[in-house]
Amino acid sequence: MLDNARDIQSDVSAHSHAMSIPIGQVVEELVDILGATTVAVIGGVKETRAVQQWCQGREPQRAHVLRFALQLAQMIAGSANHEFAVAWFHGSNPSVDDDVPMLMLANRPLSEVQAPLVRAARAFATSQATG
Amino acid sequence: MDREPELLAPDLGYALVRDRTAQGSVAYAFGELDLSTASAFESFLLDTAAGPWPVVAELSECRFIDASIVSVLIRVRDGLGDAFRIVAPRTSCARRLLGILDLIEPLGVHETQRSAFAGGRPQTNVVDLQFRPHAGRDRRRANRSLSPLGRDRRAWNRA
Numbered sequence: 001m002l003d004n005a006r007d008i009q010s011d012v013s014a015h016s017h018a019m020s021i022p023i024g025q026v027v028e029e030l031v032d033i034l035g036a037t038t039v040a041v042i043g044g045v046k047e048t049r050a051v052q053q054w055c056q057g058r059e060p061q062r063a064h065v066l067r068f069a070l071q072l073a074q075m076i077a078g079s080a081n082h083e084f085a086v087a088w089f090h091g092s093n094p095s096v097d098d099d100v101p102m103l104m105l106a107n108r109p110l111s112e113v114q115a116p117l118v119r120a121a122r123a124f125a126t127s128q129a130t131g
Numbered sequence: 132m133d134r135e136p137e138l139l140a141p142d143l144g145y146a147l148v149r150d151r152t153a154q155g156s157v158a159y160a161f162g163e164l165d166l167s168t169a170s171a172f173e174s175f176l177l178d179t180a181a182g183p184w185p186v187v188a189e190l191s192e193c194r195f196i197d198a199s200i201v202s203v204l205i206r207v208r209d210g211l212g213d214a215f216r217i218v219a220p221r222t223s224c225a226r227r228l229l230g231i232l233d234l235i236e237p238l239g240v241h242e243t244q245r246s247a248f249a250g251g252r253p254q255t256n257v258v259d260l261q262f263r264p265h266a267g268r269d270r271r272r273a274n275r276s277l278s279p280l281g282r283d284r285r286a287w288n289r290a
Contacts, residue, residue, distance in 0.1 A: 037159050041146040046175070048150040090161075090192060103162050106146050
């Protein structure tokens with residue numbers, strides 16, 4: 001029960017953080033956790049140069065996807081470390097029909113992938129917390 | 132004024148991202164690449180070659196490539212010569228296929244980006260030899276011609 005309450009708290013704080021900071025900071029934090037190449041894929045661009053431009057103030061075209069990715073990254077990196085977060089985004093995930101979260105975010109509408117990815121991230125965070 | 136970043140074409144199975152650095156250009160490929168994406172992949176590599184050289188195709192995160200992608204790699208290598216290098220670590224799908232086809236050395240396939248940028252001779256390893264179709268017949272020749280890993284294999288065989 002206590003673990004469940006802690007998970008919900010972690011979800012809420014990850015969401016609040018990702019939605020309440022400027023988009024440039026969102027991108028910087030995502031790059032810190034996942035690296036510029038992965039952020040470029042999630043942001044739907046072909047150049048890591050674009051990611052640098054986002055950090056310097058240019059508005060990304062898919063800001064809402066990047067904010068959601070930061071929410072997921074924080075849920076995962078909060079319970080594990082950055083290396084696990086990268087592996088989670090890059091790996092084929094049985095919780096989402098063996099799809100790759102990074103490619104789901106890049107190639108599908110956010111409304112379609114949001115719920116399954118949050119459930120998968122929550123399941124991962126819970127499994128890490130309970131050891 | 133900078134152009135607006137180019138958006139990826141929507142597709143469920145793959146993503147391509149390039150990174151231009153002082154060392155050269157890296158073309159990252161993620162997911163599954165096959166006949167349906169070969170043309171886009173080739174264009175992407177050729178666009179990447181417009182940046183700094185050498186050009187490195189980073190295939191570590193490719194989950195699948197087929198013969199059409201191998202054709203693309205051969206064509207680009209023919210066009211760019213030694214300035215085009217491939218990174219595919221020994222556990223990757225791409226290296227397995229290129230190993231089976233005996234293309235590790237001809238295509239310049241490296242284990243890491245560091246090795247690729249250093250531009251040395253690609254290292255064929257034990258795994259590659261296991262997948263060579265004529266590994267038994269060619270083993271002596273391969274061991275003679277290859278890298279320190281080849282010499283390790285000779286020592287291992289003697290032991």
